[in-house]
Amino acid sequence: MADDELATIGAAPGPVRYTSTAPTAPASPWPQRLVIAGLLLAALNLRPAITSLGSLLEEVRDGLGMNGAVAGLLTSVPALCFALFGVTAPRLARRFGPATVVCAGLAAITAGLAIRPLAGGIAGFLAASALALAGIAVSNVLMPVIVKRWFPDRIGAMTGVYSMALSLGTSAAAAVTVPITDGLGGSWRAGLGVWALLAAVAALPWIAIARGRTNREARARSADSQDGPAAPITRSPTAWALACFFGLQSTAAYITMGWMPQIFRDAGVSASTAGVLLAVTMAMGVPLSFVLPRIAARLRHQGVLVVILGASGLTGYAGLWLAPAGxxxxxxxxxxxxNCAFPLALTMIGMRARTGAGVVRLSAFAQSTGYLFSIPGPLLVGALYQATGGWDLPIALMAGLMVPQMIAGVLAGRDRTLEDEL
Known part of the structure; x- marks a missing residue:
């Protein structure tokens, strides 16, 4: 991957130190319009595989005979796939071009979502879910690269559009999956499988984009790129702080997406309302994905934002404990x-390195290591729920994890760079 390809993570006005040479945008407007449509459609498909399942988790558990521990494993699969498959995206992009890999990723999402409802057992369901999540992983990593290559003069605007579409897809899947399932006769298999249609539509523009000149040039530039500094990134305290912060916020996000509807349903909230509540939670990222990175980029230390978000989480968990339905x-x-710690984490990744090469290394390390850190959380929640038959201990675990998340975020938000530490 070229040194500047991920330098746009968290791009916003402010004291960002890194610099990069912007590639040349396509001269004709219609390829850019096609890429805009492709970005919007791709972003809409990067979370429904997860949030649609969260809305129907009880029905899936009953239909496949899952216990709480196995259901916890299912909610950990996204983080595992993002950690394992996301790190392959730069190498695949160097060989085939970023647009080609995104196209293949959307095809994998389509196939996984179409096959998953047909699975007769737990193993097949998990395998099909992993296929869809592998496609999401590589596509998610390469979205900033696509923005950088095709829109070098509109990075902030296009990143905002992409982030809003991602949040919209996340919340929409949570809100409408149960009504769609009811409209299709109450079959959870039909309610999950319908999302394969949207993924198939999203893959269509990427077939043309992958054959375009800009994708071939991106592939050539990536092949000619140089590696970053030789010093191991594991020597950087800031890199570890970012990895911990990214991993803990991912833990909270995937526990929320996988288990929050079930918490509300067990408290007496209807399935459709529980799905809408999850949609509300996810929809908060739509406006804040614009606002939060811009505020963070203007601050020398982002710790105050970390504390504000963490305090909101602690209050929310206390409420779930005391009066989940009320x-x-x-x-x-x-x-x-x-949960808006996610765009904040991406912004801090961009601010903690001076160069594009440093941002690439820091992003790859923080995200891959962070996703690995996040795997046990949903598993523990499922195991505690299974063992106790209630939500007191799982919610206590969620609230307890918020404390180290805040500590790691404050450390990661200090005004220093990867290059200085190495």
Whole structure:
């Protein structure tokens, strides 16, 4: 991958130190319009495989005979796939071009979502889910690269559009999966499988984009790129702090997406309302994905934002413990605010390195290591729920993990760079 390809992570006005040479944008407007449509459609498909399952987790568990521990494993699969397959995206992009890999990723999402409802057992369901999530992993990593290559003069605007579409797809899948399932006769298999249609539509523009000149040039530039500094990134305290912060916020996000509807349903909230509550939580990222990175980029230390988001999460978890149904809408909003640690983490990755090469190394390390860190969380929640038959201990675990997340975020938000530490 070229040194500047991920330098746009968290791009926003402010004291970002790294620099890069922008590639030349396509001269004709229609390829850019096609890429805009492709970006929007791709982003809409990067979370429904996860949030649609969260809305129907009880029906899937009953239909496949899953216990709580296995269901916890299912909610950990996204983080595992993102860690394992996301790190392959740069190498694949160097060989085939980023647009070609995104196209293949969307094809994998389509196939996985279409096959998953047909699975007769747990192993087949997990395998099909892993196929879809592998496609999401490589596509997710390469979205900033696509923005950099095709829109070098509109990085901020296009990143905002992509982030909003991602949040919209996340919340929409949570909100409408149960009504769609009811409309299709109440079959959870049909309710999950319908999302393969949207993924198939999203793959269509990428077939043309992958054959275009800009994708071939991106492949050539990536093949000619030089590696970053030789010093191991594991020597950087900031890199470890970012990895821990990224991993813990991912833990909270995937526990929320996988288990929050079930928490509300067990408290007496209807399945459709529980799905809407999850949608509200996810929808908080739509406006805040624009605002938060811009605020963070203007601050020399992002710790204050980390603490604000963490305090929102702690309050939301306290509410889930004390009155899960009575204050459900308030807890959904607070946890949605807390989950906006994701765009904050990406912004800090971009600010903690001076050069494009440094951002690439820091992003790869923080995200891959962080996703590995996040795997045990949903598993523990499922195991505790299975062992105790209630949510007191799982919610206590979620709240307890918020404390080290805040500590790691404050350390990661200090005004220093990877290059200085190495």
């Amino acid at each position: 204050g459900a809408w308030a807890w959904a909003l607070l946890l949605g605010l807390s």
